[in-house]
Amino acid sequence: MATxxxxxxxxxxxxxxxxxxxxLNLTMDAGExxxxxGKGYRPKALMxxxxxxxxxxxxxxxxTKMRAEVADFKIDITAELTDEHPKFYNKVKVDYHFTDADLKPEKIQKAVNLSVTKYCGVMEMFRQFAEVEIEIHLHTIAN
Structure with missing residues (x-):
């Protein structure tokens, strides 16, 4: 077992x-x-x-393994904190954005599904305490 x-x-x-x-090191700090x-990352946002x-x-x-590379890829996450202490994320929406002139939707869907359901340990940890919603957005650019 890895530690x-x-x-x-x-x-x-x-x-x-x-x-x-x-x-590498990182600095965390509370906001004003x-x-x-405000001179560092916020711990919950780091999650x-x-x-x-x-x-x-x-x-x-x-x-890459599926030979379905894209020109641009970004992930936007919107998370809702509970109102009461200890405040934690109870709802998380993960938006995957892919941009390319020749998108391969089936391969993109498969890659995201494998990450979400099989490979991403952090995703599995989040599922233990939050409702997680996933959405894939495909953006085509002209050649």
Missing amino acids: NIVKTTWKENMQFESDNPSG ESGGE LASLAGCSGLDVVSLL
Whole structure:
């Protein structure tokens, strides 16, 4: 079984720095409305970025293997927090946007479905506490 270790250190005020198994560091900070200075990522928003990154890596890898590369690919995530503490995401919508002159809709659908249902561990974690909705958007560009 694989184990990841992340060390997080308080820097000042509401700011923390975390390392990563990749060797890169990131800074987290609260917004001014919560006593921070807004000089870093917000922890809950990082969760959404992790979801997009995990699924995005899967989809790009799968599309490459299927020979269905696209000119542009982006993921937009909209998430709703509960009103009561501890606040958590209870509804999450993941919009996959693909752009190309020669889109392959069946392969794109298959790649997204495999990521969502089989490969993306972050997606599976989100499903444990949130209602997750997926939508695929295809944008064709002229040759």
